[in-house]
Amino acid sequence: MTKTGRRLGIYIHIPFCKAKCLYCDFNSFPCRDDFIPAYFNALKREIALYAERLKGYSIETVFIGGGTPSFVDAHNIYEIIEFMKNTFEMENCYEITIETNPGTLSFDKLMAYRTVGINRISIGLQAWQNRLLSQLGRIHTVEEFIENYNFAQKAGFDNINVDLIFGIPGQTFCDWMETLEYTASLKPAHLSCYSLIIEEGTVYGTRLKKGELVPVDDEVDRKMYWHTIDKLGSLGYEHYEISNFAKEGFKCAHNMIYWKEREYIGFGAGAHSYFKGQRFNNVYDIEEYIGILNRGCSPVENPLHITKEDEMSEFVMLGLRLIEGVRVKEFGEMFDRDIFEVFRRQIESLLQRGLIEVSNGFIKLTKLGLDLANQVFVEFV
């Protein structure tokens, strides 16, 4: 349990999409538009279920993710946020993010977001080359992205994130340089650059298995990664998490909650929560989710009690995703234990392998550790 007060993050999952990207293994369902009204009703019911339990909690961040939240009519989003404001303590909420995809945004939509208090827009661009976009199964072109980006600026958003992917089969190093260069020239406040993971059960996963897809060589992937760090660094972005870069003052506060082992509640199908020492998730299926809430029941499943030991491990494992690392003193304050005593064996071995370093009161990943972070994390599970 954190001692830093009763702050809370809220995640809202919107599982609808125009089309599923070929690499996507998130809980999203294209062509289920007929469920949208019922889904938002269910969301409200779920939020209402928490009215009592969240008394005394102050919501600091809201993240509306998907799926494609911008795919649904803006009034849905508007109403949900209004509903939350009426249900929870939202006075101190300083960051409300919505994930969007080019091709689903309009100026009016963005204005509606702005009006209800959304102050951060995340746009999924992924690549600057239309041939790569179509290969990934994206529904938009780079031109649509530029247009949407300009709408967002015009609507008054100064905190815009752009999601990019490197290590896409067929993507050359030059493609990636170009993507970074052009995207950065728009001067977004935040950039997320993810190395593509081809997951089982996705179209890409199947193609990989069949040998129809040639994955990008690890060597090239890492070249792209380190180029990203150099390039964005030189442009004044702080590399603050393995895959995230921000201008000063624009780190994603909601994601920081995850890395800092703080509490959050997820609403919606398949949404995850960490609350009062438990991790749990909602049922994944949209219909099931709606059905359960229509009966007035809770959609929660898989509650997992997080022991003190789990919490310490998670704190280190998640904290090490941050470039600054884990603050030794913070660990001490949170758990009343010395991190070097609790994880002596792990820390010694990782230091010896050159994967972590200790400096200025922080334990952090080395450059090598950034490439091989799982080798570090695995020591803490």
Place this chain on the structure above:
Amino acid sequence: MASERQKKIRNFCIIAHIDHGKSTLADRLLEATGVLTEREMENQILDTMDIERERGITIKAQAVRMAYKDDNGEEYVLNLIDTPGHVDFNYEVSRSLAACEGAILVVDSTQGIEAQTLANVYLALEHNLEILPVINKIDLPSAQPDVVKKEIEDVIGVDCSDVPLISAKNGINIDAVLKSVVSVVPYPKGDVDAPLRALIFDSYYDSYKGVIVYIRVVEGSVRVGDEIRMMYTKKNFLVTEVGYMKPGGHDTCSELLAGDVGYIAASIKNVKDTRVGDTVTLVENSAKEPLPGYKKVNPMVFCGIYPADGSKYGDLRDALEKLQLNDASLTFEPESSIALGFGFRCGFLGLLHMEIIQERLEREFDFDLVTTAPSVIYKVTRTDGETFFIDNPTNLPPVAEIDSMEEPIVKATIMSPSEFVGNIMELSQERRGVYKDMSYIDEGRVILTYEMPLNEIIYDFFDALKSRTKGYASLDYELLGYKKSELVKLDIVLNGEIVDALSFIVHKDKAYTRGRRIAEKLKDTIPKQQFEIPIQACIGGKIIARETVKAYRKDVLAKCYGGDITRKKKLLEKQKEGKKRMRQVGSVEVPQEAFMSVLKLDT
């Protein structure tokens, strides 16, 4: 002179090629004689071990007594002795056969006689057993009973005019088999008044009664209270119980007489005192000569067995002790390896025996094991003249201290359809075999005899033989003795360190090929790690092969979406599980499979 009682006894076994229906027929006979009702029958009751059922092979001999009433109302006692069926256990098979007067030969009506069947038939004929052919699977559309009958007559020379045509699976004509057993198999003839001579054909350990010894009384009689002596081990025991075997248990009786198959219990603590093939006699009025055919069985193949989790060493010892209670041919003693920690050097009759023990340890005792390459016993003569034996390559002295080495040589008898002669000769030559003899049983079948180093056989000779003869060839081998040979120790060096558990002794001419193949195999088995790992095969410091496992460049989950920490942890846990199955050898993590993979180079 045989008594009226003996005239009502038939002792027989069943011989068959794998899958020709031996165990199914045994089940049907038990069912037909009312030993088991259909409800009680779990398939193939005689193969009691899981491994036996799965592999379709019999490892331990079993026996069961059945009562049979013929059409005239005459009552007979039928003793069925089930025999093991693999070259590793040839000696055990021969002792089981020696306890019988007849053998049912099951032949698949769709396949005809096969090489393995023939090998067993010859073994049975050697023991003067009456052969009773039975043609099985008669209800299959592809059945060719007449062709098969003719084949049996031609090849084995047994009259097939009255051969029962049956389907063991569907219970067709089972009674005819029982009738033929009574009419064809001779009754036992031993003198009941002579001094006791009983043949031990198996034994197993019972935690209440001590060792239960399966015997065939050849002459004389034995009852509770008798003091008995094992004629070879010269141990004396007081009989506490005698009886007959039935599936899943025993029926006690007052005495066993000449001709009977049954068991004795005599508070015997150790199966080593009841060797298969030994003769049981009485301390008073003992027999002058033991029964012929006894051999002390010595392990021929050795390997190191280590618990994957080092802390389970004590548990492994307990488990091996438990297995040894029922398996006198299993030996083990503690050893240690730099790569693997503490474990045991175990001795086996052959490769199958080794695999069975490993499998039982893993299944019945739930161990994760790491095993080293199998080795035979080598004879080493030092430059100072001292001679000694080693069963672990690690114990080989430095080359400079070795004057000469000898390796065990076996006489390998391979029986096969003649079309595969070329393949077999080629294979035997590859394995350093010296051709000795070739004789034709008939136009289509041939017996090849080779002298061959045992260490060539223990790798994958049997598998290779099967694959090059479409499974038709059978193999038997017996130890001939030791022979000087140009042997070298091949070491595997990982990241600059010798992995003792991977070292083995090989003929000089084979070292290069094998070294290269092992290095390649290890490269595929050892996962990428943080550093580049050179794999070298060396002979006495000279590198003969080299491969490299590249370092990994990237191992990172880029995204952690929507706070799904649990899933992320699960992925990492999976990664960690994989790591746990690794052995830390110096700075290199070696998966358990790597230690076994070096054995199967052909696949």
